[in-house]
Amino acid sequence: MSNPLEPEVKTNPQGDPITSVEPEQKTNPQGDPITSAAPIKVSGGSKDLQEAAKKQRVVTPEYMFFEAPRKREFITGSEAAKEAVRRSNVDFSVAYPITPQSETMQLIGVLYGEGYVKEYYRGEEEYGVMSAIAGGSRAGVRCFTATAGPGTLRGIEPIASWPGHRLPAVAMFTCRVVNAPLAIQPDNIEISYLLNCGMIVFHAENQQDLFDFIMKGFIIGEKNDVTLPVGVACDGFFVTHARNYVDMQEKGIKLPPRQAWKGAVPVLDAENPPARLSRDAPVQKSNFMAYNIHAVWQQEVWAAVERSRRYIEQYMGGLCTPENVEGAEALIVASGSAAAQSREAIRLCKDQGVTVGFIKIRSLRPFPTKELRQLCAKAKLIVVPEFNYVGWLAKDVAAAIYGYSDAKIVAGPHVYGGMSMPVEMIVDEVIGGLTGKRSIAVPDSAIMGRDVNQAEVAHFMQNI
Amino acid sequence: MLLQGLPAEKERIIVPGPAGFMPPSAAQLGVALPPSGVGIAYGHHVPEDIAIAEIARQMLTKPNATIFPGPMVLWAWNEHAVEKAMAVLEIAAQIPNVLIIPMPDYRPKYPKVDPEEVINPNHPNLTIWGNKIEACIFVGVHCHYANLTLKMIRAGTNCCTAALCAEQGHEDAMLSVHDMDAAKLRKVAQIFKRVREQMGIKLPADGKNVRYTGLQSRVNGNETHINPLAALKPGAPPAGVHMPSEGQMPH
Numbered sequence: 001m002s003n004p005l006e007p008e009v010k011t012n013p014q015g016d017p018i019t020s021v022e023p024e025q026k027t028n029p030q031g032d033p034i035t036s037a038a039p040i041k042v043s044g045g046s047k048d049l050q051e052a053a054k055k056q057r058v059v060t061p062e063y064m065f066f067e068a069p070r071k072r073e074f075i076t077g078s079e080a081a082k083e084a085v086r087r088s089n090v091d092f093s094v095a096y097p098i099t100p101q102s103e104t105m106q107l108i109g110v111l112y113g114e115g116y117v118k119e120y121y122r123g124e125e126e127y128g129v130m131s132a133i134a135g136g137s138r139a140g141v142r143c144f145t146a147t148a149g150p151g152t153l154r155g156i157e158p159i160a161s162w163p164g165h166r167l168p169a170v171a172m173f174t175c176r177v178v179n180a181p182l183a184i185q186p187d188n189i190e191i192s193y194l195l196n197c198g199m200i201v202f203h204a205e206n207q208q209d210l211f212d213f214i215m216k217g218f219i220i221g222e223k224n225d226v227t228l229p230v231g232v233a234c235d236g237f238f239v240t241h242a243r244n245y246v247d248m249q250e251k252g253i254k255l256p257p258r259q260a261w262k263g264a265v266p267v268l269d270a271e272n273p274p275a276r277l278s279r280d281a282p283v284q285k286s287n288f289m290a291y292n293i294h295a296v297w298q299q300e301v302w303a304a305v306e307r308s309r310r311y312i313e314q315y316m317g318g319l320c321t322p323e324n325v326e327g328a329e330a331l332i333v334a335s336g337s338a339a340a341q342s343r344e345a346i347r348l349c350k351d352q353g354v355t356v357g358f359i360k361i362r363s364l365r366p367f368p369t370k371e372l373r374q375l376c377a378k379a380k381l382i383v384v385p386e387f388n389y390v391g392w393l394a395k396d397v398a399a400a401i402y403g404y405s406d407a408k409i410v411a412g413p414h415v416y417g418g419m420s421m422p423v424e425m426i427v428d429e430v431i432g433g434l435t436g437k438r439s440i441a442v443p444d445s446a447i448m449g450r451d452v453n454q455a456e457v458a459h460f461m462q463n464i
Numbered sequence: 465m466l467l468q469g470l471p472a473e474k475e476r477i478i479v480p481g482p483a484g485f486m487p488p489s490a491a492q493l494g495v496a497l498p499p500s501g502v503g504i505a506y507g508h509h510v511p512e513d514i515a516i517a518e519i520a521r522q523m524l525t526k527p528n529a530t531i532f533p534g535p536m537v538l539w540a541w542n543e544h545a546v547e548k549a550m551a552v553l554e555i556a557a558q559i560p561n562v563l564i565i566p567m568p569d570y571r572p573k574y575p576k577v578d579p580e581e582v583i584n585p586n587h588p589n590l591t592i593w594g595n596k597i598e599a600c601i602f603v604g605v606h607c608h609y610a611n612l613t614l615k616m617i618r619a620g621t622n623c624c625t626a627a628l629c630a631e632q633g634h635e636d637a638m639l640s641v642h643d644m645d646a647a648k649l650r651k652v653a654q655i656f657k658r659v660r661e662q663m664g665i666k667l668p669a670d671g672k673n674v675r676y677t678g679l680q681s682r683v684n685g686n687e688t689h690i691n692p693l694a695a696l697k698p699g700a701p702p703a704g705v706h707m708p709s710e711g712q713m714p715h
Contacts, residue, residue, distance in 0.1 A: 225607065265606055266606055290589060292486065292616060295486060296489075296615040302489070
């Protein structure tokens with residue numbers, strides 16, 4: 001019996017006295033502490049922090065992309081991504097911050113607090129994040145997430161399943177080193193893992209691209225005959241952490257919501273007959289399916305990638321952007337931050353009296369094969385600078401124009417492991433390629449096309 | 465390029481198969497989806513009415529012509545779905561001896577499919593083979609599953625496939641027209657009627673032109689045919705069922 005003179009001591013279920021002076025933690029029915037943010041109360045007033053989001057009005061994609069007035073701001077790439085999501089009518093976003101990839105997903109959390117994103121939480125890790133994005137997208141809502149480097153690879157299994165499930169989510173990849181020893185500097189090797197998933201892949205050169213590609217990615221990916229995920233990649237740090245000018249529409253407008261019932265597949269629907277708890281056809285091989293169901297399924301995913309071309313042309317102005325190609329002595333073909341470096345290299349070449357054309361690749365999947373065959377038909381020298389070791393872009397370029405151009409193709413210069421690319425490296429390859437001077441940065445085995453030792457090229461193609 | 469008539473035989477890209485063990489998709493072969501008002505005939509863009517007339521000719525002349533209605537016209541998602549289903553029956557009413565075999569959903573059938581009674585995107589070739597179907601129309605099928613089905617039928621059968629699509633159309637069908645709402649489906653029925661009359665093909669006097677499958681016959685008193693227009697008056701939805709308004713559910 002307790003002594004009535006002693007104060008009652010509260011105990012936990014194990015009988016231990018509760019000594020904490022912290023206020024009682026509220027829990028959900030499963031006993032987990034409730035930590036999600038309730039609507040923020042502002043002392044001394046009743047201001048609704050989500051008021052601006054509630055007043056956003058829907059506009060057509062055509063108005064948003066081509067007609068709406070824009071205002072220039074000086075912001076980081078992560079902030080540009082945040083502003084794109086603010087205007088994209090995003091329903092659901094799952095974060096695993098993989099700090100310090102970028103601030104992007106933290107900033108999406110701010111948007112959630114402000115009411116611009118309807119649901120948001122932190123996943124267990126990237127596998128869970130990408131799986132949750134799959135669930136959200138199957139349920140018919142517009143989904144966004146971002147990751148980087150090791151996070152991309154940890155999530156690659158569910159990411160690679162998105163296209164087959166026809167899930168038009170948008171994921172941002174702020175590329176960084178993935179190999180050991182770990183590093184957090186830029187290196188876009190992870191893009192090579194994404195190229196063959198069946199998803200659409202854009203490569204942003206700068207903060208403006210990032211802003212535009214994310215918004216347009218939603219609209220392109222959600223087209224009925226596309227219905228595919230879109231990966232928007234950029235070279236981390238150079239784009240995510242650095243500031244640049246970005247021309248943006250007003251915050252008061254947003255894209256139309258996803259119309260999931262117009263997609264190429266039915267959404268997960270447990271409320272209408274016939275009730276479905278999962279996507280109808282399991283994608284596991286079984287005795288109840290024809291031998292070639294998986295084969296035609298893959299064909300259909302890649303056919304959808306093909307169909308996206310016309311929308312990329314409609315909304316992004318093309319899969320690549322050529323500049324001064326006609327009559328140029330040499331061409332540089334580049335994507336991402338290498339494109340930015342190439343512009344400066346072209347200026348330096350011009351100072352030396354060498355006219356260099358430029359082709360910026362914006363869409364890596366689908367790849368601008370037809371465009372490159374036409375643009376490179378008369379080229380004598382093509383230089384492909386990249387921020388990775390393996391030269392995935394140079395291989396794609398060489399494969400695309402094989403038989404359509406007799407240009408010498410320099411797969412380089414390359415920097416990797418987080419290094420920046422001095423523009424002089426690109427200039428050296430252009431001048432050296434034109435004069436025949438031997439390169440000190442690009443091995444002979446990484447030079448393809450005209451006047452090339454084919455045995456060394458074979459070595460290059462086989463070994464990296 | 466928009467042709468003004470059907471492509472010459474030697475120019476045709478997507479034709480009745482069997483195309484082989486693993487033929488490339490039509491998209492890989494360079495066939496693109498056309499803009500509004502333009503159909504696809506054998507891999508080439510043609511005016512929509514020309515494509516529809518060719519569908520009619522195929523359905524009126526090939527053995528065991530079949531309409532495959534998918535979930536978007538089989539289930540009463542909304543009033544427009546009902547209206548479209550009725551328009552599909554108007555098309556059926558113009559094709560003597562036509563079969564109507566449903567694709568009610570997209571699940572592989574367990575433990576055994578009855579391929580003569582239903583078609584399924586995971587093994588559509590079984591239904592084509594089982595019923596010796598040489599011309600067919602898909603309508604009301606979600607585009608992804610329609611594309612899987614069309615690819616497999618082209619690979620493994622000699623069936624001439626046609627798609628009446630509510631969205632952008634299907635390059636893997638030999639014949640494709642798109643933007644199909646109820647009004648446009650009724651227009652298809654009118655073109656079918658015109659082509660049938662031009663070909664001198666008559667309908668049965670009692671209007672019973674849709675041929676039952678075996679199971680359909682057994683559950684309908686061993687009748688062999690039905691007048692599809694007799695089914696044009698849908699009953700009221702069951703008590704308690706709410707019919708969503710237009711725009712809330714699949715097209």
